[in-house]
Amino acid sequence: MSGIDDLPALRDVIASHGLSARKALGQNFLLDLNLTAKIARAAGDLSGCDVLEVGPGPGGLTRGLLAEGARRVLAIEKDARCLPALEEIAAAYPGRLEVINADALALDWSAHLTPPVKVVSNLPYNVGTELLIRWLTPPAWPPVWQSLTLMFQREVADRIVAAPGSKTYGRLAILAQWRSDARIALTLPPEAFTPPPKVHSAVVHFTALPSPRFPADQAVLERVVAKAFNQRRKMLRAALKGLAPDIEDRILAAGLKPTDRAEQISIEGFCALARAVAG
Structure with missing residues (x-):
């Protein structure tokens, strides 16, 4: 039994379902459930919100979101190997978790969620920036989501929050900061993940602004x-x-x-x- 719910520890879940992180899918699993709960708390009060999670893997962050009181979680997982583990979580939290086996880049998830919506994800490294750009450039603003709480490689996080005059300041900083308040909520060392990546990671929290900071097409x-x-x-x-x-x-x-x-x-x-x- 884990520290946040009555389900098995994540190492046991991964072992029982024969899961291993696949580099081709940009997977790095977070096994510390206290840490995943901390990431969920970085998103603020979840009790009245539907939450979108992309790339839940074996469900560590999913469990954190549900344990922290998310009204409902929509988890989009491309890797079918992870579905049985996620189904066990859904059974432990009746009516609060929906799992869709799909590519998040090809799915219109908005039809599955009821506002207010928050996005909280340990994003697969290979699609993280592309998903962020899509969420920051919807056809209309304000967007469907209230906030984004997302895991990136630390160097990407630094580019997102960069200020003018710095070497990391560029297109991503302007796109993010034009329409949202963005800040680094916490950083994680490689050893927090299985397998450990070669770089540090960081969780960035974005709060959508009602309108862009300055007028522009x-x-x-x-x-x-x-x-x-x-x-x-x-x-x-x-x-x-x-x-x-x-x-x-x-x-x-x-x-x-x-x-x-x-x-x-x-x-x-x-x-x-x-x-x-x-x-």
Whole structure:
């Protein structure tokens, strides 16, 4: 019996079902149920929320979410080997866990959840950034979700929360911080996982803002930011050449200098530049 519920310890679950983490699926299992409960608590009060979890594996975080009072959990698991272990959890928490065997990149999960919705996941490393970008760029804002509490490689987490002027500041920081408050909630060493990855990991908590921090057309902002950081060592007037024939005038109209470089520009500055380019 584990410390958070009456189900077996995760090592026993993995052994009894013959599970092993597969590198091809980006799997690294968290076995410490006290740690998974801590991650669940980092998402805040779950009692009145439906929770989306991607890549539950043998269900360590799933159990943490349910034990911490999540109203309902929707777990999307691509690896069919994990389904029997997840079914045992569903039986222990009647009516509170739905498991779908699917690729999270190909599934419209919103139809399965009732707001308010929180997303809490130890994301598979190979799809984590792509899923985050999708959650930050829905067709309409505010999004379906209230918050995201997600595990990433530490270097990705650092890029998400980076400030202007730092080497890690770039497209991901602007995309995340334009529409949400993002902070690192906790960090984990490699030995917290089975098998241990080669890098540290971090849990990032995102709270959706009611509206973006500064007005800008999403598509134009993404295009401007992409061009600026694709050649981040170049001055803006060179990096953004091709966006408009009078790009220097538009840079000046945004209150920026044509000699500035992308990593120097704040989110507010990029939004002003997107408006100038769109105009």
